[in-house]
Amino acid sequence: MKRYWLEKFLDRIADRGRDLLHLLTEGAAVPRLGSLCRALLSGVGEATGTALSREVLRAYERMDREGRQAFFEMLASDFGPDPAAIRAATEEYLRTNDAKALARLMDAVEPPRQELFRRINMAPQGTAALVTMRAELLGLLAQNPALKAVDADLKHLFASWFNRGFLRLERIAWNSPAELLEKLIRYDMVQTIKSWDDLRRRLADDRRCFAFFHPALPEEPLIFLEVALVNGMADKVTPLLDDHTPVLKGSDANTAMFISINSTQPGLRGLSFGNLLIKQVAEDLHQELPQLKTFATLSPVPGFAATLRAAAENSHREFSRARFEVLLQEYAEPLRQASDGEPPVEALMTLLARAEPPRAVLAGPLERLALAYLSLLPREPDVFNAVARFHLSNGARLERINVFADDSAARREESFGVMVNYLYDPDDVIANHEGFVGKGDVAMSRPLQREQKKLATVWNATAGPA
Incomplete structure (x- = not known):
């Protein structure tokens, strides 16, 4: 109610300012957007400024993709700092x-663009409009690198406007507003919510869902985290998502499994809410259920399958065909036998493509290849796995690799069904974070450490792509 009153009040201010400026009379044309922006920066009063900011947004919204690109190009060329x-x-x-x-x-040094964006933010729903604007801008950067300066200004402002002090943590339950529950269904890209029954199970007594909200977007979860309360660290996704899995009393669980974390606003890309959310949720869960001893994820490995396919063709930047072959040496004979004599690399890819792959034959090679993929590739963003980077930079450690953990078609396509557990140990998160961010060290469980040392030796002794 308070927000509704405030929005109406701002609208009245904007309407009054528009009347004062005679910006829009019956049948009159909207002034050119660049002129509106310059007028907005000229130091007008509050009513006029609010009206101008709203008209800037309205003019932008009426533009097609080409017009919006031209607007961003104008911001880059005409609203930068004066050398x-x-x-x-x-x-x-x-x-x-x-x-x-x-x-x-x-x-x-500060570009006039930044002050322009601050003033546009005066418009009713101005923050939400700017977030949407940045989402559209991000889609243009690859073809127009000059627009990166405009993006940097928006990201700089958003880092202040969306800092932790403004975020509100809220638990989402089955009795939350239906509109909010519908957004969970729409936004979950990690573990797709298939139905209302599926959602009801994910919000049962042994499940938790938490989200960050911001006062400027009060009905929009910026990011949300789904948690399953279980006994023991899960190695398969089905028991966590099955509607028919018996409900466990939360007080009987000893493990909190983070099963899905989703950012919902493309325009806020690059702002790190996930780290804050996971740590806040872990702290709140420990206070609510002090018997919880383990906080871990069951995470996908997007890009793993694509990397192996590229490696098989010797077209991957780092994971060469030669490295692929040497990692499979120990499993060469079982792979040949299961595939009618194919070479190990082709045998592996053939067997993985089967509707019912021979799991006993493939488990060892898949686990080894996944460990190499998650620990031996360079840490550059375009090479290193994004999900691994997120959790490792947050201070988690790579605890376990689970082959055939998710048999869904989507997961088989992206990772051959492999999922991994990242463990958040409160005693180690700071050291793990510093090791990864500072030196690129991947914290691992002891069994994985031992195996990784052997893999690193043969990996480093084998040539990468020519």
């Missing part, structure tokens, strides 16, 4: 080294 002003302010600061000169330098 001459930066140079003069820099020289003054180097000469005087005083606080006023530093302030002038900081003002000169």
